[in-house]
Amino acid sequence: MNTPHFSITLPAATDGALALINHESILDRCWQTIDLHPDRLGIVAQLIDEEYRRSHFLGDASALDRLLALSETLLQHSAKSGEAYVLAAQIASLVHKFDQATQYLVQAKNLGASAHSLLRQQLSIDHAIGHNWKAVFETRQRLSMQSPTLQNLVALGALYAEMGLYQEAEHSYLRAITEDREHSPFSLAWACFQLGVLFGETLEPTQPATAQYWYEQALSYMPPYTHARVHLAELHLDARRLDTALKLLLPIQDSEDPEVSWRMAQLYEQKGEAHEANHHLARALRSFERVLGRHELAFADHAVDFYLEEGDNPEKALQLAMLNLDNRATLRAFELSHEAALACEQRAFAQSLADRAIAQWGHLPAFAHSSLSSAAKPPLNSAPGAALTPTSQHSTLSVSTIRAEV
Amino acid sequence: MSDHIDGPRQTADPVSDLTDLFAFTSPTDPSRTVLIACVLPFAGESALFSNTINYTFVVRRLKQTGLGLQAGFEPLTDEWRFTFQFEVLGPETVTGRAKQTGHCVLPGGATLALIAGEENGFTTSDGRIRVFAGLRSDPFFPGWLPGSMKSVPNYLENDNVLSVVVEFDTDSTLAPQRGSLFGVIAETTPRYPNPTSNVIPRFDWVGRPEQTNFIMNQVPGGLDVRDLWNQETPFALSAERLPLYRQRLIESLQLWDKKDQNIEWDAASLKAHVNVRLNDFLTIDVAKPISDKSHLEIEKSTLEGRPYTTGGGRTVNANVIDILVTWLINRDRGAFLQGGALQATQPGSTTFPYVRPGNKNMLSVTQSTALKASPQEVWQVIGGFGNLWHPLIAQLTLTGEGSGQLRRIETVDGKIILERLSERDEASKTYRYAMVNGIPANPYNGTLSVQATATGSSVTWSVSYRPEGQGDLIVRLIISSLLNAGMVELKRRFGAAP
Numbered sequence: 001m002n003t004p005h006f007s008i009t010l011p012a013a014t015d016g017a018l019a020l021i022n023h024e025s026i027l028d029r030c031w032q033t034i035d036l037h038p039d040r041l042g043i044v045a046q047l048i049d050e051e052y053r054r055s056h057f058l059g060d061a062s063a064l065d066r067l068l069a070l071s072e073t074l075l076q077h078s079a080k081s082g083e084a085y086v087l088a089a090q091i092a093s094l095v096h097k098f099d100q101a102t103q104y105l106v107q108a109k110n111l112g113a114s115a116h117s118l119l120r121q122q123l124s125i126d127h128a129i130g131h132n133w134k135a136v137f138e139t140r141q142r143l144s145m146q147s148p149t150l151q152n153l154v155a156l157g158a159l160y161a162e163m164g165l166y167q168e169a170e171h172s173y174l175r176a177i178t179e180d181r182e183h184s185p186f187s188l189a190w191a192c193f194q195l196g197v198l199f200g201e202t203l204e205p206t207q208p209a210t211a212q213y214w215y216e217q218a219l220s221y222m223p224p225y226t227h228a229r230v231h232l233a234e235l236h237l238d239a240r241r242l243d244t245a246l247k248l249l250l251p252i253q254d255s256e257d258p259e260v261s262w263r264m265a266q267l268y269e270q271k272g273e274a275h276e277a278n279h280h281l282a283r284a285l286r287s288f289e290r291v292l293g294r295h296e297l298a299f300a301d302h303a304v305d306f307y308l309e310e311g312d313n314p315e316k317a318l319q320l321a322m323l324n325l326d327n328r329a330t331l332r333a334f335e336l337s338h339e340a341a342l343a344c345e346q347r348a349f350a351q352s353l354a355d356r357a358i359a360q361w362g363h364l365p366a367f368a369h370s371s372l373s374s375a376a377k378p379p380l381n382s383a384p385g386a387a388l389t390p391t392s393q394h395s396t397l398s399v400s401t402i403r404a405e406v
Numbered sequence: 407m408s409d410h411i412d413g414p415r416q417t418a419d420p421v422s423d424l425t426d427l428f429a430f431t432s433p434t435d436p437s438r439t440v441l442i443a444c445v446l447p448f449a450g451e452s453a454l455f456s457n458t459i460n461y462t463f464v465v466r467r468l469k470q471t472g473l474g475l476q477a478g479f480e481p482l483t484d485e486w487r488f489t490f491q492f493e494v495l496g497p498e499t500v501t502g503r504a505k506q507t508g509h510c511v512l513p514g515g516a517t518l519a520l521i522a523g524e525e526n527g528f529t530t531s532d533g534r535i536r537v538f539a540g541l542r543s544d545p546f547f548p549g550w551l552p553g554s555m556k557s558v559p560n561y562l563e564n565d566n567v568l569s570v571v572v573e574f575d576t577d578s579t580l581a582p583q584r585g586s587l588f589g590v591i592a593e594t595t596p597r598y599p600n601p602t603s604n605v606i607p608r609f610d611w612v613g614r615p616e617q618t619n620f621i622m623n624q625v626p627g628g629l630d631v632r633d634l635w636n637q638e639t640p641f642a643l644s645a646e647r648l649p650l651y652r653q654r655l656i657e658s659l660q661l662w663d664k665k666d667q668n669i670e671w672d673a674a675s676l677k678a679h680v681n682v683r684l685n686d687f688l689t690i691d692v693a694k695p696i697s698d699k700s701h702l703e704i705e706k707s708t709l710e711g712r713p714y715t716t717g718g719g720r721t722v723n724a725n726v727i728d729i730l731v732t733w734l735i736n737r738d739r740g741a742f743l744q745g746g747a748l749q750a751t752q753p754g755s756t757t758f759p760y761v762r763p764g765n766k767n768m769l770s771v772t773q774s775t776a777l778k779a780s781p782q783e784v785w786q787v788i789g790g791f792g793n794l795w796h797p798l799i800a801q802l803t804l805t806g807e808g809s810g811q812l813r814r815i816e817t818v819d820g821k822i823i824l825e826r827l828s829e830r831d832e833a834s835k836t837y838r839y840a841m842v843n844g845i846p847a848n849p850y851n852g853t854l855s856v857q858a859t860a861t862g863s864s865v866t867w868s869v870s871y872r873p874e875g876q877g878d879l880i881v882r883l884i885i886s887s888l889l890n891a892g893m894v895e896l897k898r899r900f901g902a903a904p
Contacts, residue, residue, distance in 0.1 A: 012458045012597070014459065015456075018455075025449060025450025029450035029451075030448055033448070033565070042561075115627070184418040186419075187418050
């Protein structure tokens with residue numbers, strides 16, 4: 001796979017800085033309006049979109065706090081509206097409270113919410129938790145045929161990638177970009193970012209140069225895109241292009257996103273600046289603890305990686321991984337929990353997780369590329385922790401070293 | 407909502423989402439024609455136009471092709487385009503935030519430079535054409551929920567949009583002596599279309615208000631065809647998709663007709679109506695008078711088989727929703743269906759640029775008190791819009807009923823305040839109202855509600871407002887005193903709960 005990216009003409013979009021100004025102006029206006037008219041569901045829907053953008057593109061974790069407050073207000077003032085419950089389900093999904101989201105959808109249906117909005121939200125939940133995936137796949141395909149919007153095509157691409165159908169994933173993402181009719185730099189940046197993740201993290205072996213290209217395109221559309229900066233910085237760190245990575249991270253170093261501090265810590269460690277590295281690692285730890293305290297389910301999976309690596313707390317990683325797995329039994333959730341169980345030297349438990357994963361996801365092409373595929377027949381002499389990533393094996397930086405220094 | 411958020415794609419980049427189109431002759435100078443288009447629903451005070459979108463008015467001369475069941479309007483080849491384009495923001499200056507610059511490409515290709523937000527706009531050297539672009543109060547005021555036909559107060563109250571305005575000398579621009587009937591649309595298109603893409607190069611377009619949301623999207627269970635419609639080429643719909651749109655319009659107009667249980671549109675007249683609606687543009691005759699009441703008159707008269715008498719068009723203050731739903735439901739053979747919205751947050755003005763400046767953020771005063779009495783007892787005293795219970799009110803008279811009801815208040819010191827009921831909900835023991843006149847604020851919206859508590863009840867009275875004609879401190883003092891006196895009286899009557 002890998003369509004030559006130079007053969008693709010990327011569509012123009014509204015300048016990212018202008019779009020960001022408009023995003024903030026709409027957000028401000030909508031909060032003003034909802035204070036006066038808490039029953040205006042159109043404004044609530046707009047607020048959900050705008051706050052999600054803040055969370056996803058700017059790493060603003062407080063956006064999730066505001067969304068939960070909005071959900072309370074919404075149900076207080078529109079308790080008889082089915083559409084209000086669909087919106088509440090959307091908010092619950094965004095903070096990964098999928099059980100609650102499902103309950104809201106039941107209420108929404110009882111209150112007469114439209115079949116279309118119920119379907120869309122149920123699809124989103126089922127996709128996120130890995131439930132009923134055949135139906136999810138069929139529906140995503142159908143929606144993309146009927147309405148090939150960027151949103152539908154990127155969602156289908158993500159599903160293909162999760163299934164291990166990488167060429168189809170790439171094709172769907174590229175269609176989303178080249179056939180874009182939305183013109184939104186947010187949406188186009190998101191599609192480019194997904195391609196970056198596909199080439200930089202999902203494919204085996206990865207294709208860092210292609211991933212770099214797509215992350216850079218994402219940033220050309222939306223310069224402050226926090227996740228894209230973090231992922232691109234990670235590529236540069238892997239290639240020891242430390243100054244380039246630093247240039248990407250410095251503008252967002254005040255972000256609440258804990259991964260920013262985490263990458264900064266890795267960067268300074270590679271530069272040999274232990275004091276700076278420890279400072280950022282301590283900050284990353286505090287940030288993870290803070291966001292987990294507020295939205296544990298939403299950040300559990302990201303935090304597992306951290307606690308398995310520099311966070312140096314495999315027990316906490318396992319606890320979070322199991323929380324995440326109970327919430328959404330996706331292949332990725334099995335991989336994380338399996339990895340955490342091995343890190344905790346709970347080999348039997350890890351094997352039971354692998355067995356469950358095989359039963360649920362073994363038929364997918366993605367499973368062949370999964371760390372769990374080797375766990376299906378573990379070598380008798382495999383050492384505990386063998387599945388840990390190279391970073392955690394070689395890194396000398398960890399929270400325990402900070403604690404020791406303190 | 408006119409053309410607001412008319413399709414899933416419009417939410418992705420709302421700065422391409424056209425919300426309204428207006429076309430009328432200037433009320434202060436009938437020799438000039440005015441076109442206004444709005445984008446970006448819910449715009450905040452710092453909102454800006456996209457640097458990669460064309461905001462275009464297209465005017466085509468029309469020929470009336472028939473009357474009655476043969477009613478129709480054929481766009482001719484004469485075309486005038488006014489295209490607004492904007493740039494990215496420059497660096498901030500010592501005098502403040504940078505302003506957005508742009509220009510309008512005029513018919514014939516000349517350009518007129520502009521700066522967004524300049525109230526007086528910009529005029530060509532010969533004075534023929536004047537343009538404006540910037541933040542405005544949303545001029546639209548819907549007062550019906552289309553599905554349930556529930557009458558509601560303006561649900562775009564206090565919203566803002568970005569507007570582009572062009573005013574031009576009618577004779578020298580449109581040569582109406584060759585035909586004075588025109589079709590007008592506004593569209594948003596990519597400024598830099600991708601040459602290798604086969605994507606239809608259009609984000610949105612708008613002709614008559616509510617063609618998409620109220621009409622094309624009101625068939626239960628029907629596919630949402632608004633995104634498709636928005637990408638069509640105005641004045642030249644795709645022949646391939648025409649049957650789809652025709653069928654959707656037939657189904658929708660039938661449903662509208664049935665809303666009052668009477669059938670006014672037989673199959674033949676409905677078919678003629680659909681034919682007219684498939685040619686979606688604002689019709690305007692620049693040689694005839696245009697008023698707030700003349701919207702759709704050209705189409706209606708043509709469909710009824712008689713010559714039209716007005717210039718049709720759409721003024722900023724035309725109550726287009728009520729005009730439309732009355733026509734769709736009872737074909738103007740029954741009562742005028744007055745919804746709950748009588749005017750926009752800020753009605754349009756009679757002078758350039760005709761749409762009012764953006765609404766500033768509102769201020770608010772809220773007072774609550776806990777009472778020993780039950781919610782029912784308290785609501786019985788204060789829940790009626792005409793109840794006389796407030797100590798500062800000497801006399802109160804009511805006019806009308808339900809939403810829109812007016813109360814004229816004479817205060818103990820002889821001042822007159824006029825207020826209009828927006829909505830009253832007995833179940834939640836709440837009513838909302840708007841002040842029309844008497845307090846130096848505009849807008850001014852109040853809410854009075856009673857809730858049950860463990861010890862009795864709680865009354866909350868809140869007012870959101872924007873001072874007008876007086877400073878905030880004075881206005882706040884007036885409102886606070888009014889609310890406070892009410893709360894004191896309630897505690898005296900019912901006793902304060904701990």
